[in-house]
Amino acid sequence: MTVYQELAPAIDVNEFRKVVESRRSVRRFTDEEVPQTVIDDCLDMAMLVPNSSNLQPWEFYVVRSPELKAKLAEACLGQNAATTANVLIPIIARTNTWKKNSLRNIEYWPEETMPKIVRTYYSKVAPIHYNQGPLGALGLAKKAAGLIAGLKRAVPRGPYSISEMKAWAVKSTALAAENMMLGFRAHGFDTCPMEGFDERRVRKLLKLPDDAIVTMILGVGRRAPNGIYHRRYRFPREEFVHYL
Template structure:
C-alpha cells in the first residue's frame, strides 16, 4: 500500500499588484504621528511575523512589545534618542535566541499536528538536531564537528556549521530577520509603517528587558502611522546587475 502523503495546495488568485504595492511602499520611516496602532492590528502583524520560514522550524525569535512608559522612555534613550524611536506608537525589540532550539525540538515532538509523529521527524528532533546544534562545553563538540566536516567534505557535500557560538548567532539571526521582514510588511499592509533600527546600546537594552544570557537583539522596530515628513529622502537602489547574477 502506498504511503499516504500530506498535501497543502497553494491558494489561487493572490493579487500580485497589491503585494507589490505593499513591498514598494514599505519605507524606513523616521517620524510618526501620534495615532496609536489598534491592538488587534498589532497582534495580527505579530502573528504574521511568526509564520516566517525558519531553520528546522525551531523558531529562534522573541518579540518584546514595550508597553511600560518608563521602559519605553529608557528604550528610546538606549536607541540614541532617534526620532524613529521617540515618535513611534510602538517599540518592538526583536530578539534571537541561540539555546531555545533544544526546548523547541522537544516541543515539536510533543505538539506535532497529526496523531502520529513520522519517524523521520522523530529521528530529526530526537537525535539529529542534537548533533547539528549542540556545541558542547567551551565549544568542544563544535570543534569535533568542524574536523569531521573538513574530512568528510573532501569526498561529498556536507553542512559546514554551525560549529561555534558565533555560528549559532548567525544561524539564529537569519531566521529572526525573515520574521522581522514579515512584521514590517504586515504593518504596511495594515496602513502603518516601521523603522528597523540598528543604532542602539545593546547592553542597555538587554539589561532593560532582563534578557537571558543567550539572547541578542537583532533590531529595535519603531512602528506607527507615517508622518508627512516621515521619509527623509527618496529611495536609492543600485543597478540590479550589481546584485543579480545568472550563472
C-alpha cells in the same frame, strides 16, 4: 495513508507589490495608537516566516509602557524613529532555545503520525547538530569530523561555533522582522528597523538572558507627513544578480 495537499491560493501580485514598495523606513510617527489587534496579527505573521528546522529561535518584546518606551528610545540613541514611535518592538534572536524547541516540534506535530525520519531528526540529529558543547568544544570536534568526512561527500558545514550559532539564530529572526514590517504596512501602519542602539543598555532594560541577541528594534506607528526623509533608491540590479 492520505497524502496532505495544500492548494496555493490565487494572489493579487499588485496588492503584494503595493505593500512591499510602500514599506519605507519611517523616522517620524504621529501620536495615533496602534491597535492591539494589529500588533497581534503582525506578530502572528512574523512567526510564519520560514525558519531553520522550524526551531523558531526568536522572541519579540512589545514595549508600550510610556516609561520603558522612553528609556528604550534613549537607548536607541534618541533617534526620531524611536522617540516618536507608538510602540517599540525589540526583535530578539536566541541561541539556546533550540533544544527545547526541537522536542516541541515532536509535541506539536500536526499530523496523526510523525514520520520516523522527522522524529529521529528532532530527537537525535538536531540535539547534536546544534550543540556546541562547553566552550564550543563539541563544535570544534564536529568541524574536524566534517572536514574529514567532507573529503569524500557533501556534509553540513556548521554551525560549528557559538558565533555561527548567533548567525544561525539571527538569519531566521531577521526574516521574522521583515514579515512583521510588511504586516504593519498592510495594516496601514509603518515601521523603522533600527540597529542604532546601545545594546548593553537595551539588554539591561529588557532583562535579556545571556544568549539573547538584539537583532534590531522596530519603531512602529502611523506615518507622519514628514516621516520619510527622501525618495527611495537602490543600486542597479545587474550588479547584484549572477545568472549562472
